[in-house]
Amino acid sequence: MKIEIREQPFNAWQELHGYQETCNELRGKYGATAVFAGTMRDTNASAAVKAMFLEHYPEMTSRYLDKIAHQALQQWTIQDALVLHRVGDIHPEDTIVLIAVWCEHRDEAFQACRFILEELKHRAPFWKKETLSDNTTRWVSSNTPAK
Amino acid sequence: MKIEIREQPFNAWQELHGYQETCNELRGKYGATAVFAGTMRDTNASAAVKAMFLEHYPEMTSRYLDKIAHQALQQWTIQDALVLHRVGDIHPEDTIVLIAVWCEHRDEAFQACRFILEELKHRAPFWKKETLSDNTTRWVSSNTPAK
Amino acid sequence: MTITVKFFSSLRESLDMSSQTLNAQNVATVIDAWNQATNGAKMPDNVLVAINMDYVGRGHQVKDGDEVAFFPPVTGG
C-alpha cells in the first residue's frame, strides 16, 4: 500500500502503471481495480479559475489518510491500495487526488474506492484557495455534495 | 468516446494515459475520472486457471457496447468515456475490460462507470471458457453477483 | 423464407453447430426456429435469444432474412 502527499505534479495513469508494476505479489490475484482521479478544472462555481493553492496540516493529513485507508482495509477484502494527493500550487489539468483499490471482485473495489474518496473529502485536512482570472482569490467553502 | 473490442493484450493504464492525451477539448473541463479495470485471475471458483478463451458475437457485442455507453450518456452528464474489452486467448494478469468515464463531478463518474460495467456484464454477449491447470476446460456459467 | 440461426459458447459446443441457414416455410417464432435447427432438441431453461442483435423472448416472431441467435448467460467483463 502506498499513501503519499505530493508537492509536485504527477500523471495519474503513469503513477498507477508504475505502482502496479512493482506489486509482484499481487500478480494473478486481483480481478478488479477501481480508480478515481480528481483533476483541477479551469472553472468552478461559475468563475474561471487559473490557479489554486492547496493547504494542508501535514502531520494530521498523513495521519488521516492512513486512518481512512486502514478503515477501508477493515471493511473490505482489499489486496492493495494507492492514495496520492497533491498540495501546494496547482494549475488546471493537474491531478489533485488519485485513489486506486485492488480487490478480487468488483463490488468491494468500487465501494472501498468511493469510501476512501468520501472520507478523504470530509475528514482529511486539506483546503483549497482559488485564484480567479482577475487575480482575486477565494477559499473554497465546501466540497460538492456526494450525491 | 472510444469503444473497442481487442484481440491483443493491452495495458489498462497505458491505454488510459494515451487516450486522455488525445482528448484536447477535455482539458481543464473534467474534475472526476472513475475507472474500472477487470483483470484475469489465476484462480476462479477454487481452481487454478491457466488460460481462458473469451468468445463473443462480434456484431451484437459491438452493438451492445455502443448501446450501453449511449444509455449512460443519456443518464449522466458525461464528458468522455473509454471502453475496451478483450476477446480470444487470455492469460492470468491480462486486462479483460477497461471502463473509464470523465465527468465534472465524482458521483456521476462513479455511477456511470458502474452502470456501464454492470450492463456490460449482464447484456453484452461475451462468454468465458477456462482452461484449468490439468488442461480440462469449463465454461464459466455466470458472473459474480453485483452485490 | 430464409433464416440464419447461430449458436454460441457451450450451446455451440453441445449442439456441435455454430450456424445454420433455414429455408423454412413453417417457422413463425423463435421456438420454431430452434426446433427446426436442432431437430427438436430440448431448449435449456437459461438460453438467451437475440434476433438481429437484439434480445427477444422465445415466443417472438421471426421473419424472412432474420438472424436468430441462441446462447447461454453472458459472462464478460
Next chain:
Amino acid sequence: MTITVKFFSSLRESLDMSSQTLNAQNVATVIDAWNQATNGAKMPDNVLVAINMDYVGRGHQVKDGDEVAFFPPVTGG
C-alpha cells in the same frame, strides 16, 4: 502548562496567525484555548477542532503539551 494552538486556511488568514504557544494556567477546554489565543474573538460556527491530530468537540479538555488546531470545513480531494 504549555499548549500549542494552530490555525489553518481562511481562519489563519482572518486571525493573521498560524501558530501560537500558550503558557497558560486557566485553559481547561478547547474554548478556553481559543479565547486565550485569539483574545476572545468570536469562534465561527463551522470551525473544526483537532487535538493532537484527532477531531474533538469544542468542550473537549486540553492538557499540558497538547497541540490544538482550529480550521474551517475541509475541501480536499
